[in-house]
Amino acid sequence: MSRAEAKDPEPYARPDLYDLLFSRYTDDLPFWLAAARKPRARGPGSGAVLDLCCGTGRVLVPLLEAGLEAEGVDLYPGMLERARTHAAARGYAPRLIAADMRSYDTGRRYDSILIPFNAFAHNLTTADQLATLSRCLAHLEPGGRLTFDVFSATPAMVANPVAEPVMELETDPEPDGRRFQLWDERRLDLPAQTQHSRIEVRELARDGARTATHRFETSVRWVHRAELELLLRLAGLARWEIWGGMDRGPVTADTAMLFVVAEGPGA
Amino acid sequence: MASVRDYYCAPDLYDVIYSDISDDAAFWVGCARAAAGPVLELACGNGRLLVPCAAAGADIEGLDLTPAMVESLRGKLAAQRLRAAVAVGDMRDFTRPRRYALIFIAFNSFLHNLTQEDQLATLRGCRQHLAPGGRLMISVFHPDARKLIEHDGTPRVIKTLPQPGGGSAKVTDRGRCDPIAQLVQVARQVEMRDVRGGVTETHEMSFELRYVYLPEMELLLTLAGFSRFAVEARTGYTAGFAPKAALENGDPVVWTAWKD
Numbered sequence: 001m002s003r004a005e006a007k008d009p010e011p012y013a014r015p016d017l018y019d020l021l022f023s024r025y026t027d028d029l030p031f032w033l034a035a036a037r038k039p040r041a042r043g044p045g046s047g048a049v050l051d052l053c054c055g056t057g058r059v060l061v062p063l064l065e066a067g068l069e070a071e072g073v074d075l076y077p078g079m080l081e082r083a084r085t086h087a088a089a090r091g092y093a094p095r096l097i098a099a100d101m102r103s104y105d106t107g108r109r110y111d112s113i114l115i116p117f118n119a120f121a122h123n124l125t126t127a128d129q130l131a132t133l134s135r136c137l138a139h140l141e142p143g144g145r146l147t148f149d150v151f152s153a154t155p156a157m158v159a160n161p162v163a164e165p166v167m168e169l170e171t172d173p174e175p176d177g178r179r180f181q182l183w184d185e186r187r188l189d190l191p192a193q194t195q196h197s198r199i200e201v202r203e204l205a206r207d208g209a210r211t212a213t214h215r216f217e218t219s220v221r222w223v224h225r226a227e228l229e230l231l232l233r234l235a236g237l238a239r240w241e242i243w244g245g246m247d248r249g250p251v252t253a254d255t256a257m258l259f260v261v262a263e264g265p266g267a
Numbered sequence: 268m269a270s271v272r273d274y275y276c277a278p279d280l281y282d283v284i285y286s287d288i289s290d291d292a293a294f295w296v297g298c299a300r301a302a303a304g305p306v307l308e309l310a311c312g313n314g315r316l317l318v319p320c321a322a323a324g325a326d327i328e329g330l331d332l333t334p335a336m337v338e339s340l341r342g343k344l345a346a347q348r349l350r351a352a353v354a355v356g357d358m359r360d361f362t363r364p365r366r367y368a369l370i371f372i373a374f375n376s377f378l379h380n381l382t383q384e385d386q387l388a389t390l391r392g393c394r395q396h397l398a399p400g401g402r403l404m405i406s407v408f409h410p411d412a413r414k415l416i417e418h419d420g421t422p423r424v425i426k427t428l429p430q431p432g433g434g435s436a437k438v439t440d441r442g443r444c445d446p447i448a449q450l451v452q453v454a455r456q457v458e459m460r461d462v463r464g465g466v467t468e469t470h471e472m473s474f475e476l477r478y479v480y481l482p483e484m485e486l487l488l489t490l491a492g493f494s495r496f497a498v499e500a501r502t503g504y505t506a507g508f509a510p511k512a513a514l515e516n517g518d519p520v521v522w523t524a525w526k527d
Contacts, residue, residue: 126482155446158412191409191481191514223482225447226383230486253446 008198011216012055012075015082017201019056020171020180028116028149031246032059035147035261036068036112050110050139052101053119057083064092071095073104102131109141115148118257121220124194126231129223133235142266146237149246152258153188153195153222161188165200177206194221225251228258238265274455274474275332278313278339283436284457285315286428288374290508291406291519292319294501295373299325304368304398309358309389310376313339321349328363330356359388366398372405374504378476381450383487386479390491390524397526403493404523409500410449410478411517418442418451433462451476481520488524496524 011018036049047069051060054072056079063070064087071094074080080096087094097106101115102123113136123129136146165185173179183200196219203212223231225242232240240262244255251258275281292315299306299320311317311329313336320327321344328351331337337355344351358372359380370393380386393403417423420443427437437458444451452475459468479487481498488496499521500514511518 126485155412155415155444159416190412190516193480193482224449224480226449227480227483227486229383230483230490234486234490251447255447 008215008217010076010218011199011201012079013216014201014214015056015076015078017180017214018079019082020174021169021182021201023056023058024171025058028246029059029062031259032114032116032147033062033066035114035145036063036070037066048108048110048112050106050113052104052113052115052136053117053122054083054096055079055117055119057086059114059116060094061086061090061092064094065090071097071106071110073097073099073101073106075100102128102135104135104139106139109139109144111141111144113139113144113146115146118149118151118220120148121151121222122218124192124219124221129221129231130235133231133237137236137264140264143263145261145263147259147261149257149259150228151195151220151222152224152228152251152255153193154254154256156254157256158188158190162186165198173206178211179204192221193223194219223258225258228260232260232262236264237262239263274472275312276335277470277472278336280457280470280472281313281336282315283428283430283459284438284455286436287426288315288504290504290506291373291501292316294508294521295371296320296323296325298369298371298404299323299327302367302369302402304401305365306369306371307363307365307367307396309356309361309370309372309393310379311340311353312336312376314343314353316373317351317353318343318347318349321351322347327351328365329353330358330361330363332357359385359392361392361396363396365396366401367396368398368401370396370401370403372403375407375476377405377407378478379474381475381477386477386487387491390487390493394492394524394526399526401526402523403526404521406501406519406521407479407484409514409516409518409520410480414517415444415446415451415478418444418453422456430459434467435460435464449478449480451478481514484522488522493524493526495527496522498522 049063049068049070051072054060054074060070060072077098080098123132165183168182168184171180181202185198187196199216201214202210205211243259244251295316296319300323306325306327308317308329311331317329334355337353340353380389422439422441424439427435429435439456441454454473457470458466461467500511501519502509502511
């Protein structure tokens with residue numbers, strides 16, 4: 001992965017900032033909860049769910065609160081530490097494992113594996129993508145389901161790339177009046193289907209003055225639907241559906257995020 | 268793929284439309300001559316590449332889906348007193364008795380495979396027909412989002428080619444693109460004009476292509492059983508078709524896959 005070349009750290013190196021920016025995002029929770037709750041497959045399924053790349057537990061904690069037996073895997077121990085704290089605050093002590101999605105082994109199988117919030121796109125090569133999918137397949141109960149979303153650059157995005165930094169979000173003020181802005185400056189490597197982001201998190205005081213700037217870098221690789229089907233097939237998944245959004249609508253020319261549910265053989 | 272048959276049913280017109288395209292011929296002649304055994308060109312058409320390969324002494328055979336193109340090719344070979352086994356055949360489903368040191372599919376013809384099953388059937392058939400150590404080579408364009416977006420149904424004059432006798436051929440395309448199915452449909456009009464600019468003939472035709480991204484092609488080759496492959500960017504078909512260090516969108520790329 002090209003992360004080694006990055007001068008600034010990944011945003012996941014600052015779980016506290018990550019939470020300030022994203023912990024209030026809940027629009028996708030119904031989708032992930034529904035995916036995790038899918039009726040149990042035939043056979044002696046456990047009903048267990050794995051949240052792969054669970055981060056600080058934004059999705060994991062609601063899964064626990066819904067009564068599911070959920071576990072989490074994430075590459076960043078600092079993110080997991082924060083997930084542990086959030087879960088404990090609600091009375092849960094889920095099993096959390098620091099591991100790479102390309103090589104994880106939790107020693108058990110799940111009825112449902114989720115890779116929420118575009119984390120799959122951090123697989124920057126075909127080999128990484130296939131390794132992740134095959135680890136997931138190895139962790140699925142017979143008839144179990146893998147659900148994930150992944151960036152898919154539209155022709156319009158690729159044809160007219162935005163060179164300047166774009167403000168992706170601004171948080172509501174904290175009790176002390178601080179606000180946070182997430183600025184993203186993107187560079188597209190078209191043959192590699194990779195988007196390199198230079199991220200600035202700007203901390204603003206109540207009066208709007210900037211009091212701190214935190215710099216990060218990260219890269220994601222987008223996939224096209226046809227390519228995604230070949231990846232699923234080559235990894236050994238047997239059946240899948242691909243949607244253009246969390247409303248399970250069709251993929252269109254404007255679809256920038258593909259939502260996938262896939263099953264292994266032997267269901 | 269009825270439209271493909273329609274498009275290629277007028278070989279003389281095909282020669283007119285692509286009279287400006289010849290820079291890739293030297294490349295393929297070099298590949299065919301360097302091959303350590305027989306060569307097969309799939310979707311060879313009426314021999315824009317196969318005829319110079321045969322003339323250079325390559326042991327080359329050709330298959331094409333369209334009988335009219337094969338017939339035209341046979342005429343060109345006979346006119347130059349060249350011998351090459353050419354036949355009507357579908358790249359997705361062909362059987363030949365020989366095993367080849369080189370099979371090639373040039374000039375975007377692979378993109379006439381409009382489904383994943385067609386793409387895989389073509390690649391698997393090629394692998395089956397390669398001798399051990401043999402190579403499959405495919406040239407396709409790398410998708411250029413800017414061009415794909417231009418395929419919005421608006422007529423665009425893509426070229427005007429001078430003709431022998433002083434006339435010209437004006438080629439106008441109306442393209443449509445489905446970026447999810449990765450399909451480009453082109454309705455093409457060719458206007459033949461005389462030396463005074465008067466229109467003497469108008470031809471209408473259409474064809475469809477399914478374009479392929481680089482990682483997608485790696486996956487297709489892997490699924491078809493190839494474990495070793497490489498891709499190289501080239502300058503355009505009217506810009507020398509020379510090797511290029513950095514791939515840009517719209518460039519032709521040449522894939523090579525080896526049968527171990």
